[in-house]
Amino acid sequence: MPSAEETTEASGGTTRRADRSGPPPLSLGEGRTPLVPLTDTVSAKLDFLMPTLSFKDRGAVMLAELARRLGPRTVIADSSGNAGTAVAAYCARAGLDCSVYVPEGTSPKKLEQIRAHGARTVLVPGDREATARAARAAADEPGVFYASHVYNPHFLHGTKTYAYELWEELGGRLPDTLVLPVGNGTLLLGVALAVEELYGHGLVDRRPVLVAVQAEAVAPLAAAFHAGAEELPGPAEVRHTLAEGIAIPAPPRAAQILHAVRASGGTFRTVTEDQIRAAQLDLARRGLYVEPTGVACWAAVRAAPERPGTTVVPLCGAGAKTGLATESGEG
Incomplete structure (x- = not known):
């Protein structure tokens, strides 16, 4: 049986293979999500097909890898659901203890998914901001790694892969317009980072317009x-x-988000609850079952005049996480 450091003869010399006895890679196969047309000019990138069913896997794998190298006693994350699920899954993969702070009104299906990965859930009374404050207070304890998808820049270096994948899928170019959902802005800021890198290296000759949706x-x-x-x-x-x-x-990176949208020549759009419901049903009838947050960009595109050139929207989270939006709330 070959040893971890196996020696082979090649062309009269000795070649040593890399030591493969270390821990397995953290990747769960995230990324490389399909790009499918919705209209003649608008395509959707199906990030709800990630391992934990949301785009947050792109950044969570980076946070978990960093945490594994630092070796904390425990990892803490705060989330409205999807980021916490992703961090819980990749911490499980890394063998790291994990607690996820979530608002008390978080979808039961998301709570179930977080717990299934072995993480503890801490339900915080109040809104998303109250949850973040509670997590930051807990993260001040010794031996804690704060896996913040908002504050830690490693997360953005994960989400930028969204734009790099588009560049590859479109044959070395980017769409004319990228429509992106914005709460804390982690996907938009990662995309803006990738666009600047691609442009700076001369791999694209123009920057796409960024349209942010709330x-x-x-x-x-x-x-x-x-x-x-x-x-x-x-x-x-x-x-x-x-x-x-x-x-x-009150997104902490508000100034960066506003600057990124303005610098691209883009704008902000808002969508109503009725538009969100209609967009979710429309996508479902096209074979794409996406959670209400994840359909916001498609809702915005449907409600606005068509933009010139090509447009891509992300479908960020699976409908199985929340159910179908109804008149009284989520199903």
Whole structure:
């Protein structure tokens, strides 16, 4: 039986194979999601087909790999559901102890998924901001790694793979317009980072327009953008929305998000609850069952005049995580 460091003869010399006795790679096969047409000019990237059924796997694998190398006593994350699920899954893969702080109103299906991966769930009374505050307080304890998809830049270096994959899938170019959901803005900021890298290396000759989408019920960034502000004047009023994953009243990276959209020549759009419901049903009847947050971009595209050139929207989370949106809330 060959040893971990196996020696072979090649062309009269000795070749040593790499030591493969270490821990397995953390990857669960995230990325390389399909790009499918919705209209003649609009395509959807099916990120709800990730291992934990949301785009958050792109960044979570980076956080878990960093945590594994640092060797903390425990990992803490805060989330409205999808990021926490992704961190829980990749911590399980890495053999790391994990706790996920979530708002008390989080979808039961998302809580079930987090717990199935072996993570503890800590239900926090109040909104998403209260959850983040509780997690940050717990993360101050010794031996804790705070796997924050909002504050840790490693997460953005994971989400930027969304744009790199589009560049590969489209034969070395990017679409004219990228429509992206924005709560904390981790996908948009990762995409903006990738666009600058591709442009800076001369791999694309133009930058796509970034169109950011928020739910009308909680849209602090859209309001600031259209008011010409460079940052938020304060947190937005928290109202119920089916798009729970982007219902962030005071995103910490607000100034970066606003700058990235403006620099691209883009804009912000908001979508109503009725538009979200209609978009979810429309996609389902096309064979794509996506959670309400994940359909926000398609809702925005359907409601607005068609943009020139090609457009790509992400379908970010699977409908199995929440069920079908109904008149009274989520199914």
